[in-house]
Amino acid sequence: VTAPGALAGKTDLAAEIAATPGVRRVILARDAAPEKAPDQTASISAPPPPPAEDARPTxxxxxxxxxxxxxxxxxxxxxxxxxxxxxxxxxxxxxxxxxxxxxxxxxxxxxxxxxxxxxxxxxxxxxxxxxxxxxxxxxxxxxxxxxxxxxxxxxxxxxxxxxxxxxxxxxxxxxxxx
Missing domain, CATH: 3.30.1330.60 (OmpA-like domain)
Known part of the structure; x- marks a missing residue:
């Protein structure tokens, strides 16, 4: 996964992205110029896990x-x-x-x-x-x-x-x- 350079100081977030299934490594891209702060922000969270159907082993x-x-x-x-x-x-x-x-x-x-x-x-x-x-x-x-x-x-x-x-x-x- 290629992540923006602004992620460089946020090691917890980078570790969370790296732990996602299917992600093998996180590459931090260098930002060409500082971005203008967005007018609005959105909160992103993982969807809730589906209900357990039965006691299948993981x-x-x-x-x-x-x-x-x-x-x-x-x-x-x-x-x-x-x-x-x-x-x-x-x-x-x-x-x-x-x-x-x-x-x-x-x-x-x-x-x-x-x-x-x-x-x-x-x-x-x-x-x-x-x-x-x-x-x-x-x-x-x-x-x-x-x-x-x-x-x-x-x-x-x-x-x-x-x-x-x-x-x-x-x-x-x-x-x-x-």
Whole structure:
């Protein structure tokens, strides 16, 4: 995020912006000339959080250390729900948003040392395109491997809308403990 130079003295605000999901760094731009003070000011605040639907685990609420198999699956489910991997329609390219979501999965998978994880790719909603689902699973698997997840831990699998098992997450990729 590029922020105006006037933010230089406001470290609390810069830290708050940096902590926003999806923001990797804050760059302070130099102001060319001092700006005229605005005639009106507006107060900006974050929208209130949506009401909790149920007691789904969040990645931050999970215990520290290595996970047992049940905790590993709960962590993977929490990541899939909190940070769904999204692809553009009919595409299997890992963009910045998908990479951010997969980075969260890497954190959870590294805490499951003995587990083999099935990386399930899904086609677009309403489409039964197994080739697209397979490409998405393989793209996610390749990304996870590049980020240091051991090769024996990952298996890419295509799942279409006609599959017997429902999706576990909201995105185009699910993680299932084998």
């Amino acid at each position: 990645p931050a609420a999970l215990p520290d250390g290595e996970f047992d198999p049940a905790a590993c699956q709960r962590a993977l489910d929490a990541v899939a729900l909190a940070e769904p991997v999204a692809f553009r329609p009919a595409r299997a390219t890992i963009d910045r948003r998908a990479a951010f979501a997969l980075d969260k999965a890497v954190e959870a998978i590294r805490r499951c040392p003995m587990a083999t994880i099935e990386v399930r790719g899904h086609a677009d909603a309403g489409a039964a395109d197994e080739a697209l689902a397979r490409r998405r699973a393989l793209a996610a698997e390749r990304y996870l491997r590049r980020e240091g997840v051991a090769g024996r831990k990952l298996v890419g699998v295509a799942c279409c809308a006609t599959a017997q098992e429902p999706r576990r997450g909201a995105g185009a990729v699910d993680y299932i403990l084998r």
